[in-house]
Amino acid sequence: MTAAHPTPPVDRDVAKEVDFYLSDTLVDEGADLVATRESPASHEMPNIAVATNFGAFLKLLTQTAGARRVLEFGTLAGYSTQWFAEAVGSQGQVVTLELEPRHAEVARKNFEQAGLADRVEVLVGPAIESAQRLIDEGVEPFDVVFIDADKPSNPAYLAAALELTRPGAVILIDNVVRGGEVRHAASADPSVQGVQRVLADIAANPNLEATALQTVGAKGWDGFIYARRR
Numbered sequence: 430m431t432a433a434h435p436t437p438p439v440d441r442d443v444a445k446e447v448d449f450y451l452s453d454t455l456v457d458e459g460a461d462l463v464a465t466r467e468s469p470a471s472h473e474m475p476n477i478a479v480a481t482n483f484g485a486f487l488k489l490l491t492q493t494a495g496a497r498r499v500l501e502f503g504t505l506a507g508y509s510t511q512w513f514a515e516a517v518g519s520q521g522q523v524v525t526l527e528l529e530p531r532h533a534e535v536a537r538k539n540f541e542q543a544g545l546a547d548r549v550e551v552l553v554g555p556a557i558e559s560a561q562r563l564i565d566e567g568v569e570p571f572d573v574v575f576i577d578a579d580k581p582s583n584p585a586y587l588a589a590a591l592e593l594t595r596p597g598a599v600i601l602i603d604n605v606v607r608g609g610e611v612r613h614a615a616s617a618d619p620s621v622q623g624v625q626r627v628l629a630d631i632a633a634n635p636n637l638e639a640t641a642l643q644t645v646g647a648k649g650w651d652g653f654i655y656a657r658r659r
């Protein structure tokens with residue numbers, strides 16, 4: 430028998446401490462990213478932004494890809510957004526899609542505080558509608574896409590991402606482990622199903638090459654998909 434949410438194979442508190450140790454040792458966030466990371470607490474927003482070392486990873490991969498344009502699904506207070514904004518440089522642009530006007534407002538303030546507002550655009554509303562508008566407008570393709578909003582919509586977001594990118598683009602999808610439930614094909618959880626369906630869509634798409642990695646750390650046990658357009 431397997432529990433629905435099995436204990437991760439490491440002590441959660443130790444994993445958290447190790448994440449903090451690694452981030453403190455290696456990652457120089459700077460005051461503006463610290464302020465953005467801490468901002469949800471004072472605005473009754475959930476504390477679900479990417480971990481510091483994951484944010485640094487997003488910046489590094491964006492720079493490694495030489496990306497100038499990043500599209501994000503799910504802004505919250507703009508912590509991951511701000512890592513991308515740093516990565517694309519002053520000539521780059523990040524477009525981030527957020528349902529909640531309250532979250533978007535906090536994020537915009539954070540970008541202004543960090544002097545990054547001119548390279549970040551927050552589009553408020555259901556992400557699928559904002560993405561469709563970008564498609565209809567024929568915007569310049571994005572180099573990196575980070576999918577991190579409501580999980581049942583993952584397949585729709587992937588489909589939109591494919592309309593908004595060209596070969597060579599990287600598409601990342603956060604939070605794919607779902608407490609281990611992702612491996613249960615018969616799961617009735619819409620978020621689990623959203624992950625399973627997007628995995629199947631990626632696997633069936635000859636234009637995508639992908640892997641998925643589990644992570645353990647400050648946010649517990651989770652993982653992400655890393656896909657690249659051929």
Ligand code: SAH
Pocket residue numbers: 477478479502503504505506507508509510526527528529532554555556557577578579582
């Ligand atoms: N990427 C952020 C965290 C995003 S949390 C970071 O790591 O810093 C997920 C966000 O998705 C929340 O702010 C939530 O309001 C937003 N969201 C949920 N459903 C959405 C939808 N249908 N369209 C757009 N955003 C949505």
Ligand code: DHB
Pocket residue numbers: 477478479577578603604
């Ligand atoms: C949740 C969402 C996220 O994007 C995340 O990284 C962690 C948790 C959530 O909705 O609970």
Ligand code: MG
Pocket residue numbers: 477478479577603604
């Ligand atoms: Mg996430």
